[in-house]
Amino acid sequence: MASPKTLPKDAQVMIQILKDMGITEYEPRVINQMLEFTYRYVTTIIEDAKIYATHAKKSNVDADDIRLAIQCRMDQSFTSPPPRDFLLEVARQKNQTPLPLIKPYTGPRLPPDRYCLTAPNYRLKSLQKKTSSSAGRITVPRLSVGAVSSRPSTPTLATPSVQSLTGQRFTVQIPSSQASSTKSATPSTPTVQNVLINPSLIGSKNILITTNMVSQNSTSDSSTLKRKHEEDDDYDAL
Amino acid sequence: MRGNETLLDFRTSKFVLRISRDSYQLLKRHLQERQNNQIWNIIQEHLYIDIFDGMPRSKSQIDSMSGSLAGEAKREANKAKVFYGLLKEPEIEVPLDDEDEEAENEEGKPKKKKPKKDSMGSKSKKQDPNAPQQNRIPLPELKDSDKLDKIMYMKEATKRIRLGPDNLPSICFYTFLNAYQGLTAVDITDDSSLIAGGFADSTVRVWSVTPRKLRAVKSATDLSLIDKESEDVLERIMDEKTASESKILYGHNGPVYGISFSPDRNYLLSCSEDGTVRLWSLQTFTCLVCYKGHNYPVWDVQFSPHGYYFTSGGHDRVARLWATDHYQPLRMFAGHLADITCTRFHPNSNYLATGSADRTVRLWDILNGNCNRIFTGHKGPIHSLAFSPNGKFLASGATDGRVLLWDIGRGLMIEELNGHTDTIYALKFSRDGEILASGSMDNTVRLWDAVKAFDDIETDDFTAATGHVHLSENSLELQLGTYTSKSTPVIHLHFTRRNLLLAAGGCYSPF
Numbered sequence: 001m002a003s004p005k006t007l008p009k010d011a012q013v014m015i016q017i018l019k020d021m022g023i024t025e026y027e028p029r030v031i032n033q034m035l036e037f038t039y040r041y042v043t044t045i046i047e048d049a050k051i052y053a054t055h056a057k058k059s060n061v062d063a064d065d066i067r068l069a070i071q072c073r074m075d076q077s078f079t080s081p082p083p084r085d086f087l088l089e090v091a092r093q094k095n096q097t098p099l100p101l102i103k104p105y106t107g108p109r110l111p112p113d114r115y116c117l118t119a120p121n122y123r124l125k126s127l128q129k130k131t132s133s134s135a136g137r138i139t140v141p142r143l144s145v146g147a148v149s150s151r152p153s154t155p156t157l158a159t160p161s162v163q164s165l166t167g168q169r170f171t172v173q174i175p176s177s178q179a180s181s182t183k184s185a186t187p188s189t190p191t192v193q194n195v196l197i198n199p200s201l202i203g204s205k206n207i208l209i210t211t212n213m214v215s216q217n218s219t220s221d222s223s224t225l226k227r228k229h230e231e232d233d234d235y236d237a238l
Numbered sequence: 239m240r241g242n243e244t245l246l247d248f249r250t251s252k253f254v255l256r257i258s259r260d261s262y263q264l265l266k267r268h269l270q271e272r273q274n275n276q277i278w279n280i281i282q283e284h285l286y287i288d289i290f291d292g293m294p295r296s297k298s299q300i301d302s303m304s305g306s307l308a309g310e311a312k313r314e315a316n317k318a319k320v321f322y323g324l325l326k327e328p329e330i331e332v333p334l335d336d337e338d339e340e341a342e343n344e345e346g347k348p349k350k351k352k353p354k355k356d357s358m359g360s361k362s363k364k365q366d367p368n369a370p371q372q373n374r375i376p377l378p379e380l381k382d383s384d385k386l387d388k389i390m391y392m393k394e395a396t397k398r399i400r401l402g403p404d405n406l407p408s409i410c411f412y413t414f415l416n417a418y419q420g421l422t423a424v425d426i427t428d429d430s431s432l433i434a435g436g437f438a439d440s441t442v443r444v445w446s447v448t449p450r451k452l453r454a455v456k457s458a459t460d461l462s463l464i465d466k467e468s469e470d471v472l473e474r475i476m477d478e479k480t481a482s483e484s485k486i487l488y489g490h491n492g493p494v495y496g497i498s499f500s501p502d503r504n505y506l507l508s509c510s511e512d513g514t515v516r517l518w519s520l521q522t523f524t525c526l527v528c529y530k531g532h533n534y535p536v537w538d539v540q541f542s543p544h545g546y547y548f549t550s551g552g553h554d555r556v557a558r559l560w561a562t563d564h565y566q567p568l569r570m571f572a573g574h575l576a577d578i579t580c581t582r583f584h585p586n587s588n589y590l591a592t593g594s595a596d597r598t599v600r601l602w603d604i605l606n607g608n609c610n611r612i613f614t615g616h617k618g619p620i621h622s623l624a625f626s627p628n629g630k631f632l633a634s635g636a637t638d639g640r641v642l643l644w645d646i647g648r649g650l651m652i653e654e655l656n657g658h659t660d661t662i663y664a665l666k667f668s669r670d671g672e673i674l675a676s677g678s679m680d681n682t683v684r685l686w687d688a689v690k691a692f693d694d695i696e697t698d699d700f701t702a703a704t705g706h707v708h709l710s711e712n713s714l715e716l717q718l719g720t721y722t723s724k725s726t727p728v729i730h731l732h733f734t735r736r737n738l739l740l741a742a743g744g745c746y747s748p749f
Contacts (some may be wrong), residue, residue, distance in 0.1 A: 009466060014523065047537070081534055081554035084251075088571035095607025100544065102376045108504070108526075109378070110517075115565035116527050163400045 010035060045069045248571060251575075252286040254309035258294040264288060285502045290314050302654055303615050304450075306495060306594040307575050311612035318610045323369025325586045327388075328380060346375065366645065370588045373515050375605055378546045384502060386565045390429070394475070396737035401673045403687050406719055407739040412447075413726050414744040421744030424730035425497040430740060431613040432507055432520070435493030442508050442518065454638050455521045468607030482695055487518050494541040498548065505562070507548055509536035509594040515550050517562060529560055537579050542587045547604075551578030557592045558658055559604055571602045573609050582623040591632055593620030613644050624665035626672070631692060633674055635662025641676050643691055654692045656713045657684055657720070664730040673718065675739055677728025685718040687708055 007015075014031050046061070048069035053061045081087075102109075110116050253648060257265070271277050274308040280288070281727040290313065304312050317595060379386070399643030401407055414421045414435055423436035426447075434444045446452050453476040456463070464474045492511030499506055506518040509711075514635045515536060541548045547568075556576045558567035576595035583590055589610070590602045601611035625632055631652070640657040640660060648736035655676075664677035674686040726743040733739055 057586070058418070079533075081556075084555070084575070087554075087556055087570075091570040091572035091607060094567070097568075099375055099568060099605065100564070102378050102561075104379055106563075108519075111527055111563055111565040117525050214619040 011039075045073060048073060144237075252284055252309060254286045254288055254312055256288045256290060256303075256310050256313070259289050259617050261294050262289050272450050275506045286312070287701070300373075302651065306598045306614035306618040308598075310514060310614045311514050311598075311649075311722075315609070315612045318603075318608070319644055320603075320610050321368060321370035321374075321586070321588060322646045323366040323536055323586065324629050325369060325372060332381040341676070367658075368583075369563055370586055374548070375588055377544050381502075387429075387502065387711060391735065392430075392727070392738060395669075397736055400670065400735045401668050401737050402689070403718055406685060407668065407673065407675075407733070407737055408643055409683060409721055409739045410728070411723060411728075412740060412742045413723075414742070417744040419746065420493075421729070422493050422495050422570060422744040423497045424733070425499050425506075426730065426740060426742070427499045427503050427505075428501060428735070430732065430734040432499065432503065433742065434497050434499065435742075436508055436510075436658070438493040439529075440488075440490040440492055440494060440510065440512075442490070442494055442497060442506070443484055444487065444506065444520070445484045449515070452475060452485050454480040454485075482644050485523045486522075487523060487525065489516055489518075489528075491512070492535070492702045493532075493610065495535065495537050496550075496553055498539050498541045498710070500541045501545045505541075507539050507541060509539035509550050511535040513552070515548075516727050517541055527562070527565070529565065529567075532556075537577060538581045540581055540583060542583045544587050547583075547587065549581045549583065551581040551592055551594075555576045555583050555594070557590065559590065569607050571603060571609070573600060574598070576619070577744045579619055579621055580623050582625060583627045585627060591623050591625065593617035593634055593636075598724060599632065599644070601632070609651050611646065612649070613642070615643075615654075616640065620663075621661055621663050622665040624667055626667045626692075627669060627671045628687065633667070635665050635676055635677075635678070636662040639678070639680075641665065641686070643688075653716070654713060655686050655691075655719075657717050662726075663680065663729045664731040666733055666739075668733050668739075669737050670737065675708065675731050675733070675741075677731050677743070679727040679743055680713065681725060681727055683723075683728055683731070683739075687716045687718055691716055 009029055014034050018026065018031075018034075045066065046069075047062050049065040052065045052068055053059075058065075110118075110231070113119060249412065269281075272504050281375045288310075289494050308575050315405065317685050331347050347576075359423055370411035390667070399407070400406065404706075412433060414424075417435075417437065419588070420438035421435055424433065426433050431446065431448050431450070432444055432452075433447050434442060436442050444452065455475050456464075456477040460477070461475060464471065468474065487508075490508065490510040490512055491514075494508050494510045497506065498508075498519075502554070504520055506520055507515060508518065509515045510683060513530065513532045513534055513536060515532075516525050517527040519526050532550065532552040536550050536551075536552035539548060539550045547559060547561050549559050554576060555572065557571040557574075557735040559569035559571070562569050564643065571590065571592065572590065574594040574596055576724040577597055578592045578594045581590060581591035582592075584601075588604055590604055591599060592602065593599045597616045597618060598622065599611075599616075600609050601613075602608065603610050607670065613632075613634070616634065616636040616638060617640075620634050620636040622635040623632065624634075632646055633641055634644070635641045635658075637660075639656070639658040639660055639662065643653040643655070644650055646648065655674075658676065658680055662677075662678040666675050667673070668675070672687075672689050674688045675683060676686065677683045725746045728741050728743045730742040731739065733744075745748075
């Protein structure tokens with residue numbers, strides 16, 4: 001680690017802050033992470049304040065603008081849990097209902113299907129003629145995994161997850177293969193492996209993870225990230 | 239500052255102080271003599287003085303009970319009756335084997351040679367007055383596979399080693415290599431066949447501890463082709479092509495902070511910083527349900543010992559009770575002043591213990607959501623809890639390095655075990671409750687004599703009445719052994735059915 005004399009001034013300030021807060025043991029990377037967070041936070045606030053100032057038709061950014069920017073950003077990203085009396089009231093109401101009885105002999109006890117992740121999240125495109133499939137790509141804005149499915153239900157959309165501190169993240173639900181209790185499922189025709197990624201979602205960390213899962217799940221040799229207009233034979237059913 | 243919830247709690251709720259009547263009179267007289275109304279006003283406004291009659295406490299007693307963010311527990315808080323007994327084991331017919339011909343019996347009765355259809359246990363054992371009714375909370379009935387599991391459990395129990403101060407358990411340590419401090423949660427199944435790790439890169443990995451590999455169930459097309467009537471249908475539904483030593487489960491959006499296997503080894507739960515709890519199937523190795531309710535990081539999740547129910551506790555200071563087939567929680571337990579870091583079910587599944595960053599442990603009744611016990615005494619956030627197998631005692635470990643033992647029935651601290659120098663992340667009682675093992679960040683596993691700690695509390699009724707704590711100064715005598723690893727903090731402990739101790743941790747490799 002660089003000796004304190006050669007560190008830049010803001011790193012020294014950060015070290016001092018950590019010391020004042022009573023934190024004595026930390027890895028050297030922590031200082032860099034804290035500095036990055038500080039920079040991003042401050043620039044976000046100042047940018048917001050600039051927007052508010054121009055909205056109020058002021059030429060300079062005012063202290064009021066900064067205060068407003070801080071407050072809005074606080075309500076948006078740094079939310080804190082609800083207050084205690086609210087929680088106690090909600091809990092009191094929730095705890096009044098008796099515990100539901102358990103039905104016997106129901107197999108796997110799962111919520112109703114619309115709350116589970118067991119449905120397919122793709123829709124089979126009808127097979128085009130082999131000759132002319134030059135129509136442009138149809139980008140379906142969801143990640144599809146070819147799987148044997150007996151349910152032609154509407155696909156579940158990728159749902160955005162709840163707010164997190166560092167911007168939007170999209171949770172893309174990967175369907176499981178049918179749960180083990182589907183012995184009665186009628187095998188459908190061998191499906192086409194359609195895997196499409198909405199280009200605007202690329203770059204989010206989760207998509208990378210899920211594509212890994214896709215490539216793991218698929219046992220076919222062909223790359224799963226094929227574009228739609230390529231020939232649709234030679235896809236192996238999973 | 240205005241919006242900070244902890245501050246608001248501090249300003250609105252009163253700090254509880256327990257003081258004897260004589261001391262209180264002295265204090266009052268002293269302040270009135272001095273005409274010092276300021277202090278008196280502060281006391282009136284912000285302190286709740288819980289007066290008890292009797293001897294004032296010594297400094298060590300006061301020190302041991304203090305530490306919580308809201309003062310100590312009021313006496314009324316710990317007065318409710320708690321059913322800490324265990325539920326009766328159900329009658330199971332054991333098929334006659336060549337080797338052992340035991341029929342399932344309630345505890346203590348002589349074994350009969352042939353299994354009998356009618357329950358001989360109904361007359362034999364009176365209802366334990368401290369045990370809850372069988373139907374106090376609805377519990378799932380046993381399926382055939384569960385009954386087979388129970389028979390296996392009984393068989394293993396007969397081969398169990400009895401532990402004691404002169405017969406310490408062997409410890410088998412599972413070190414997670416190449417985790418780069420990313421290992422955040424570990425769980426082992428009850429029969430010690432699977433181990434799962436939750437990581438900071440939001441994955442959950444499951445390994446098989448036994449030589450038997452992990453297999454996924456076949457796809458639906460193949461399942462329709464197999465012969466359903468064959469003897470080994472449970473083997474045939476498995477797909478041999480997917481056999482592997484470990485499986486990786488993707489789905490979470492943030493580090494996975496808690497995992498829990500279901501008792502029937504079909505499901506795995508994981509909770510993470512993204513505020514969700516996910517249920518994974520261990521037959522298809524995919525995610526089945528995502529329970530959304532906490533909007534803040536969830537720090538701990540645990541299945542109930544009977545399956546079907548599970549709890550989660552997180553940053554929003556509320557613990558929730560869920561059932562696997564309801565997408566919303568069934569109960570919410572609010573009352574803590576800071577995050578809930580640890581949640582544990584009682585062996586009879588009727589009560590839930592939560593440890594929190596406000597340094598208290600609370601015992602909640604699942605039936606009506608009431609808080610039956612508040613235990614104060616730790617000087618730091620609590621990170622681990624363990625119920626003794628007989629259901630009477632609770633052990634808790636915190637960042638201050640102390641393990642505290644509590645008597646649930648009376649609501650008192652029994653013992654304070656000093657020895658660790660860093661946060662205790664793992665606590666486990668041995669299968670018969672004779673030894674308590676604790677694992678901590680200081681890379682050690684320590685074994686404590688639980689029998690000795692618990693056997694001298696039956697005598698003192700006087701202490702129970704006043705709520706005083708008589709701590710014996712012999713925590714060193716209770717320590718049976720200290721075992722250090724080179725640089726691996728211990729984050730999980732598990733006693734196998736035969737009382738072998740398994741420990742797990744991630745190898746610490748600074749670079």
